[in-house]
Amino acid sequence: MCRRPNPVDAAYREAILRVVFALRPVPGATYPFRLPELHVFVQVAGGVGTFALEVELYRMEADPSVEFQFEDRVAGYSFFRGFRTIPFERVGLYEFRLFARMTRTAAGDETPNQHRRLLAGEPRWMEAAE
DSSP states (O other), rough: EEEEEOSSSSSEEEEEEEEEEEOOOOTTTOSSEEEEEEEEEEEEOOOOOEEEEEEEETTTTOOOOOEEOOSSSSSSEEEEEEEEEEEEEEEEEEEEEEEEEEEEEETBBBTTTOEEEEEEEEEEOOOOOO
């Protein structure tokens, strides 16, 4: 996670700066409060076909998914998922979850009625305000 991905060049390559290892409210903040923005970096590999990928913050609705076509099982694919005005009700554990749903096979055939699957979760503890 990071506060904001930073563009590196005109090809839209980005660098992850100001990495977040723990969630802390700004000094003097009181619960509940809203964090203006936070970005999650995701890198996936080993897929075959086209998948809709979603990153959700536990107990929040997801924005539209990101769709990736895996053309090479060895290659890694990366994307950022930005969250804005994130509500934090209290001190505690919050979790970011990555879901995938196959939309097309490697041959390009549609795969209707596929359920999304949980690929990973990353818990983060929101600390008390100072």
